[in-house]
Amino acid sequence: MEFFDSHAHYNDEKFDADREEILEKIKEAGITKLVVAGYSIESSAKAIQIAEKNDWMYATCGISPNDLVENCDEAVKQIEALCKCSKKVVAIGEIGLDYYWNKENKEQQKEFFKAQIELANKLNLPIVIHSRDAYIDTIEMLKKEPCNKKGIFHCCQQNIELVKEALASGYYISMAGPYTFKNAKTAPDIIKMVPLENLLIETDSPYLAPEPVRGTRNDSRNVIKVAEKIAEIKQISLEEIAKATFNNAIKIFGIN
Ligand code: NI
Numbered sequence: 001m002e003f004f005d006s007h008a009h010y011n012d013e014k015f016d017a018d019r020e021e022i023l024e025k026i027k028e029a030g031i032t033k034l035v036v037a038g039y040s041i042e043s044s045a046k047a048i049q050i051a052e053k054n055d056w057m058y059a060t061c062g063i064s065p066n067d068l069v070e071n072c073d074e075a076v077k078q079i080e081a082l083c084k085c086s087k088k089v090v091a092i093g094e095i096g097l098d099y100y101w102n103k104e105n106k107e108q109q110k111e112f113f114k115a116q117i118e119l120a121n122k123l124n125l126p127i128v129i130h131s132r133d134a135y136i137d138t139i140e141m142l143k144k145e146p147c148n149k150k151g152i153f154h155c156c157q158q159n160i161e162l163v164k165e166a167l168a169s170g171y172y173i174s175m176a177g178p179y180t181f182k183n184a185k186t187a188p189d190i191i192k193m194v195p196l197e198n199l200l201i202e203t204d205s206p207y208l209a210p211e212p213v214r215g216t217r218n219d220s221r222n223v224i225k226v227a228e229k230i231a232e233i234k235q236i237s238l239e240e241i242a243k244a245t246f247n248n249a250i251k252i253f254g255i256n
Pocket of ligand 1 (some may be wrong): 007037094204229
């Protein structure tokens, strides 16, 4: 069985001490492809660097709503330059809106989100969306400023309305560790709601480790625990989840 972790941060400093070692273990465990997600200019450059060194890994470049800088035009130009320097860049992200951590700068968040959707369209790439406590504005932005190649709701919040809208717009729903948490009350309903054709799995490592290792440093081996939870709720085999999510990731990221 092979698994695809559609979103992890091996560009995070928490992996600086043992990155190569941990990546070796991950690959041995059957996670044979993964995407390193950027969230700032520096982390996007590092994501590319890691993906260039490992033929089974890919990168996304973008500025997250929690990493905004003063000059949007300048920053997006730098992201564009990074995307053009490597064939390993498979999406613009993570980008979006986060009203949980930042409520004071909604207009600036929208400016960055819009500019980066435009960049995705210019480069013919999908987007990886970070949306936290901001689903109404996120959906409205995607309607006003659609991404031609669509994209992924990464670590998708367990909000039934958001998932409905995202599916109706043709986006993928990527499920992470929080879908396994004991207090995740709506997770089973959402797992049942999302058809296999729109499903992705991820870890968001080093954050959000699933049950039963919640609270530890996460790594991509735990994507199997997310898949197991989905298989249990959907009452289908782990193989089917692995296969569907693997093929979906290949498709949306345009990997051949
Ligand atoms: Ni992330």
